[in-house]
Amino acid sequence: MGIIEKIKEIEAEMARTQKNKATEYHLGQLKAKIAKLRTQLLEPPKGSSGAGEGFEVTKYGHGRVALIGFPSVGKSTLLTMLTGTHSEAASYEFTTLTCIPGIIHYNDTKIQLLDLPGIIEGASEGKGRGRQVIAVSKSSDIVLMILDASKSEGHRQILTKELEAVGLRLNKRPPQIYFRKKKTGGISFNSTMPLTHVDEKLCYQILHEYKIHNAEVLFREDATVDDLIDVIEGNRKYMKCIYVYNKIDVIGIDDVDKLARQVNSVVISCNLKLNLDRLLAKMWEEMGLVRVYTKPQGQQPDFSDPVVLSADRGGCSVEDFCNHIHRSLVKDVKYVLVWGISARHYPQHCGLGHVLQDEDVVQIVKKKEREDGGRGRFKSHSTAPARISDREKKAPLKT
Numbered sequence: 001m002g003i004i005e006k007i008k009e010i011e012a013e014m015a016r017t018q019k020n021k022a023t024e025y026h027l028g029q030l031k032a033k034i035a036k037l038r039t040q041l042l043e044p045p046k047g048s049s050g051a052g053e054g055f056e057v058t059k060y061g062h063g064r065v066a067l068i069g070f071p072s073v074g075k076s077t078l079l080t081m082l083t084g085t086h087s088e089a090a091s092y093e094f095t096t097l098t099c100i101p102g103i104i105h106y107n108d109t110k111i112q113l114l115d116l117p118g119i120i121e122g123a124s125e126g127k128g129r130g131r132q133v134i135a136v137s138k139s140s141d142i143v144l145m146i147l148d149a150s151k152s153e154g155h156r157q158i159l160t161k162e163l164e165a166v167g168l169r170l171n172k173r174p175p176q177i178y179f180r181k182k183k184t185g186g187i188s189f190n191s192t193m194p195l196t197h198v199d200e201k202l203c204y205q206i207l208h209e210y211k212i213h214n215a216e217v218l219f220r221e222d223a224t225v226d227d228l229i230d231v232i233e234g235n236r237k238y239m240k241c242i243y244v245y246n247k248i249d250v251i252g253i254d255d256v257d258k259l260a261r262q263v264n265s266v267v268i269s270c271n272l273k274l275n276l277d278r279l280l281a282k283m284w285e286e287m288g289l290v291r292v293y294t295k296p297q298g299q300q301p302d303f304s305d306p307v308v309l310s311a312d313r314g315g316c317s318v319e320d321f322c323n324h325i326h327r328s329l330v331k332d333v334k335y336v337l338v339w340g341i342s343a344r345h346y347p348q349h350c351g352l353g354h355v356l357q358d359e360d361v362v363q364i365v366k367k368k369e370r371e372d373g374g375r376g377r378f379k380s381h382s383t384a385p386a387r388i389s390d391r392e393k394k395a396p397l398k399t
């Protein structure tokens with residue numbers, strides 16, 4: 001029996017089993033069995049190297065965004081509109097067969113947008129180009145799930161289920177469960193609060209299914225069996241996802257209004273160029289990129305060429321900023337001067353641990369170098385920290 005058949009069989013058994021206190025342990029065990037099989041399914045076939053032909057696109061720019069959706073929802077049309085790179089669009093399904101990259105220029109950063117083939121129900125089991133599409137999605141920073149506004153709401157659930165089946169968790173944070181395997185000592189099970197979904201026996205049983213007999217488990221929230229399995233599997237990817245409803249030109253205004261009110265959702269029309277700026281703004285917000293402008297001593301910062309940091313990718317401290325400029329820079333830094341949101345006053349003297357915010361300006365003061373800062377134009381700002389305004393960006397900085 002193949003892996004997919006085994007999964008199907010267990011799913012059928014779960015469907016047959018009544019949910020009650022008496023069956024809860026058995027159901028938990030079945031869930032763990034399915035999770036293990038799915039992980040097996042994800043292992044790349046022997047001899048293959050990662051993504052697959054037509055899907056090996058080099059990362060470029062300050063972030064990567066994947067377009068995921070059923071066939072013919074308008075993914076390629078959107079890529080062409082936002083990036084200027086042409087990706088074939090047509091009224092028939094599966095027009096796109098490979099991964100097509102484009103670049104969005106936004107807020108002085110470059111964001112790589114990836115058009116992908118449409119995926120269908122069963123993608124997680126390898127139907128269509130499911131596997132490749134999913135692998136590329138996992139390599140991106142956020143996902144735009146493109147949906148046809150005129151089609152059933154069920155599509156969003158089907159896609160979410162497919163992505164969950166391969167370990168993607170959309171708009172969720174990792175479960176607050178501390179888990180550590182040990183060599184000896186048995187299993188220690190603790191929680192910081194009363195648990196309503198999982199008890200010690202169920203936890204033991206799940207761990208047993210994974211042949212784990214020595215471990216420390218601490219629940220810091222009232223998590224579920226699925227959460228526990230996610231933590232044990234350890235290969236889950238937690239990603240932001242924006243639900244993008246395209247083709248609102250073909251539905252009524254009341255329906256548009258309903259879709260637009262859902263969380264993490266943006267309604268657009270590629271045909272009428274409606275709301276694309278809102279989509280870009282939302283995308284930017286969710287990516288959480290932090291632009292930092294370097295100010296050479298005695299000179300203007302270059303406001304067109306930021307160092308771009310991200311909390312998810314490498315961090316946003318002064319040290320991360322320095323490493324971005326040059327690996328060997330950190331050891332020469334005495335301190336830095338910071339203007340912008342993260343500074344309590346202008347300029348603030350900060351160390352390597354200071355966390356920077358979007359649009360901060362930083363001047364590096366090196367060891368054995370005469371300090372020239374502190375006479376900057378922003379020094380007079382002794383009030384609450386504020387964003388460097390557009391006016392200030394254009395005005396000369398006198399240091």
Ligand SMILES: Nc1nc2c(ncn2[C@@H]2O[C@H](COP(=O)(O)OP(=O)(O)OP(=O)(O)O)[C@@H](O)[C@H]2O)c(=O)[nH]1
Pocket residue numbers: 069070071072073074075076077078088089090091092093094095096097116117118119246247248249250268269270271272
């Ligand atoms: N009415 C309407 N049609 C649209 C809109 N955007 C795209 N389309 C049409 O939808 C069809 C499919 O567009 P594509 O861009 O090829 O869709 P896709 O998601 O890339 O499709 P596959 O690559 O086959 O998965 C084309 O006929 C487009 O002209 C829109 O905003 N409104």
Ligand SMILES: [K+]
Pocket residue numbers: 071072073089090091092093094095096
């Ligand atoms: K199409």
Ligand SMILES: [Mg+2]
Pocket residue numbers: 075076077088089095096115116117118
């Ligand atoms: Mg396409």
